[in-house]
Amino acid sequence: MDLNKQTRTTPSRRDLLRGTVVACCALALSTTGVMAASAATPAARTVDHVALGDSYASGPGIPTQVDAACARSGRNYPSLLAAATRRRLTDVSCAGATAAALAGPQGSQQPQLDALGAGMDVVTLTIGGNDIGFSGDLATCAGLMAEDLAGNPCQTFFTSDGTDRLAQRVDDTAPRVAAALDAVRQRAPRAEVVVVGCPDLFPDDGVGCTGSVVPLAAGDFACLRDTEKKLNAMLARQAAAHGARYADTYTPTVGHDMCRPAGERWIEPLAATAPAAPAHPDAEGEQAMAVAVEHVLRCGAHRR
Template sequence: MPAARMWRAAASVVVALATGVLVASPASAQEQAQDKAQQPAPVGRYVAMGDSYTAGPLVPIQTGKPVGCLRSTNNYPALVAKGLAVTTAQDVSCSGATTANLAGPQRTGLGTNAAQLDALGPDVSLVTLGIGGNDIGFVSIVAECATRSPLKPTGAACRDHYTGTGSDELATRIDATAPRIAAALAAVTARAPQAHVLLVGYPALLPDTGDGCFPFVPFSAGDVDYLRGVEQKLNTMLADQAAAAGVDYVDTYTPSIGHDMCADHGVRWIEGLIPTSPAAPAHPNAAGMRGMADAVLGALAPSSNVA
């Protein structure tokens, strides 16, 4: 099978679900007291919104309706809810969601997800939102690069494809997504005026430095550098829009450095195009969801205004 077809096929690999048990040694009374002092304030009603990086496709155990949203009981919203004194938690995230699916329904292969904004109301005290990747075409970008890059492993075929007209098509897509993020945040704050709103960024998919790990991840060094820059531009745009809207931005990129899809099994938070842990290709595994949850909880802990 040609390399391009092999990697395109790899991008759609489905991994069987599995479960694991982690046994921790009991903490001392002093450690427990310190942990309690650092915990965020109690939360009344928490609503989680977003795309697959929120939902956690194929991370055990899949739950919720519609089934096609591929939500996990161990995605970061579930872990955040466990880490807080949440009265009610509602996860309306859905794999494949774009900003359009915040205000309108989203059809999946197995059911329709209602407009995510419909979950909000004046009684909501905490909202997390992770969105934007599908607006710039995340799935098509991965598929395109997985097809083109192996054909020129010492070049940058994917970068050349997106910049060959003299402008950067993906940078243009990010710029076009910015007003959609602004509108989404305005709608969230209007519908949940008492809520602490957090816009959650994307973790590092590729190494923060270096050439990548071709052929395990089938992107040439030149394309790794280009795609790394694309993700950083996307996260910068999200941070800028959060600041403009007066909401908090959660940086999940920095804590995930060294845990990208090129990291060793057991270290990586993001699975490669052929996952070795239960997760969708190029998506967070259970450890990645834990890392993202810790980033959200860390953003809440220092000076939480949630009540």
């Protein structure tokens, strides 16, 4: 399977491929196909990939679901990436996971970090959204919409005490992400660790779309967009500080946010119409995330 060839089926996917090209990969991306795993590692050696994280990695609602307890899809980005690069995947991503849940049990699930070992080659980590309570915040914002349809009642609510409580939650989550990365490194000391950011959920220009599909006040889209960008910036900083790499899934998904019409959006709105969870990547979104992560991993292989 060739992730790049998959992305050439429509103009929007070509935009995705161009958007995820980074400077360090310029030479590698001059070819037409994805660099096979064998180009960076001996052909006889299996590359082990462990996927850790929350629902943005597990892919709730996307056919076919292979683990009901964790709402995990067999077509989530770790699975697509593993199939394209012939890596051996251990996927323990689970909907609802927080940074703390990586080291401790999550319901009946064993700690995700238990899947790691000294022989691991690649670890992807998708975490942070549940730590800042983003799903609950969206529900709060939807409930406040009627107070001021054209204004920003949600932003007013979260700054009513003079502080930006959404930004504060991002800051408070940073040490948890740092601790998670340290724990990953301790258990998988030679692995290439990639922290995977959040794709573009809201219009990047901050201009809202209102209605039953995305029930948010027009002025609150910019606030929520900025909170997501702050989360991604924090994740990128923590990755750099702890010897990991960061996969930007936001930039290549700009223009495919939940406000776009069906067929153009890769993030489902609060009233999902495609088989995916509300405010989560759909099948196209998971594909976009797979391409972004593959480029980061290919950059590392090219440098080595």
